[in-house]
Amino acid sequence: MNYHSTSEYSENAPKLDEAPVGLDGQPERKSSRRLWVWVGIAVLLAAVIAGAYYFVTGGDGAATPAADRDEQAPRVSVISPGQATIEGEISATGTLAARRDIPVGVVGEGGRVVAVAAEQGEWVNAGQVLVSIDRSVQNQQARAQAAQVEVARSDAQLAQSNLDRALQLVDRGFISRADVDRLTATRDAARARVNVAQAQLSELQARNARLNVVAPVSGLVLERSVEPGQTVSAGSPPLFRIARGGEMELLARVGESDLARLSTGVQATVTPAGTDKAFTGQVWQLAPTIDEQNRQGVARISLPYASELRPGGFATAVIKSGTIVAPLLPESAVLSDNDGSFVFIVGEGNKAVRRSVTTGMVTSEGIAITQGLDGTERVVLRAGGFVTEGETIAPQNTTVRGG
Structure with a gap:
């Protein structure tokens, strides 16, 4: 009976190669899921390895040559500027003015203005009367002085006549030599008084003439600041401003x-x-x-x-x-940072090399490079801001300047 029980237990026990059975009578799925995860990971690794191999070999089973790798480098335009003769220009702003601005004021004693003979924007000639000033009093003074000149001349003529008569009588002994000397001195004093009176008259006439304000030079009247009826004097501000010769x-x-x-x-x-x-x-x-x-x-x-x-x-x-005479570059080729202005040139192995430069005058055609380049270099023309030093680039030559 015990033998039967042992045999029966052996028949009902699960076999080692069979999957465990759950309560619902179905095999457990935990091990199956784990298996599929490992299979997925293996497939993904195989795909990555295959992609890397294709990238390296170029799809033909061989490594990509250096020339093919250069084709994958960024393409940039480069230029050999050479040497150019540059006409220098400097732009500036400023204010227009008369080259010779002549202020015109009162040179005499002044007085009441009776007439103004010039306007702004008009041309005047040297010596032209611009302002006439009342001279009624001065004219009377000049007449009085002219009369004094006539009086002095009459006295001088009388003194001369007295001397002439004395000279005729001195040989006869009627007049002494001392009397003749006295009459000669009287005649000379009378002549001197004539000269003094004449000088005073000339002075008055000159003063009267200076009452008129005249143009000292020929030119264009820029400003006028006087009107008829105005009283002016030697201390008054300038009455006119004239641009000499315009x-x-x-x-x-x-x-x-x-x-x-x-x-x-x-x-x-x-x-x-x-x-x-x-x-x-x-x-x-x-x-x-x-x-x-x-x-x-x-x-x-x-x-x-x-x-x-x-x-x-x-x-x-x-x-x-x-x-x-200097290399001339477009503005797009010249960059700047805290260290100053610089450009990128094509170095050995088509590597981008930074080169510090000194810029000169700016023209409509570009910027002159006074230091840092001799014109034979290949300079990155565009996309310089996207190139980093030491990066391999594919240079594309453009038209050469000044070469």
């Missing part, structure tokens, strides 16, 4: 470094504000001092008369500053 100038404010590059006689083009008309002039004077506040100096540009040039107006100027 000549104008631009007081151009130029930076300290730019001023050092200028010289007198260079040509400049001036354009007044509010108009597109340009006028040609030349620098005739450079300021000997620099403003301590803004580090600027004044370049005075002479201009011929034109109705569009009004003193006090604003204008811009383009001044020629000579020529230099």
Whole structure:
């Protein structure tokens, strides 16, 4: 009976190669899920390895050559600037003014203005009467002095006649030599009084003439500040301002470094504000001092008369500053940071190499490079801001400047 029980237990026991059975009569799934996880991981690793192999071999089972790797480098435009002759120009702004602004005031004793013969904007000639001043009293004084001249002349004639008669009698012994000497002295004094009276008359006439305010130079009347009936004197403010010859100038404010590059006689083009008309002039004077506040100096540009040039107006100027020979780069090629201006050039192995440069004048065609380049380098023309030093690039040559 015991044998039967043992055999029966052996028949009902689960076999080792069979999966455990749950309460619902189905095999347990825990081991099955674990198996599928490991299978998924293996497939993913195989895919990664295959992708890396394809990337390295280029899909043909062989490693990618260096030339193919270069094709994958970023393409950038490069330029060999060479050496260019650059016409230097300096842009400046300033205020228009009369080149020689002549104030005209009262030079005599003054008085009441009876007439004004000039207006603003009119041309006047040297010596032309601008203002007439009442001289009724002065004219009477001149007449009185003229009469004094006649009196002195009569006295002189009488003294001369007395002397002549005395000289005729002295040989006869009727008049002594002392009397003759006295009469001669009287005649000389009378002549001197004539000269004094005449000088006083001339002085009065000159004073009267100075009552009229006249133009000291020929030119354009810029301001008039006098009206008929006004009382003026030698201490009065100027009655007129005249631009001698109508000549104008631009007081151009130029930076300290730019001023050092200028010289007198260079040509400049001036354009007044509010108009597109340009006028040609030349620098005739450079300021000997620099403003301590803004580090600027004044370049005075002479201009011929034109109705569009009004003193006090604003204008811009383009001044020629000579020529230099240097590489010329577009603005896109020149970068800057805290260390200064720089460019990227193509180095050995097509590596991007940073090169510090010194920039010069800026023209409509680009920026002159005064230091750092000799013109033979290949300079990154565009996308310089996206290139890092040491990066491998694929340079694409463009048109050569100045070469």
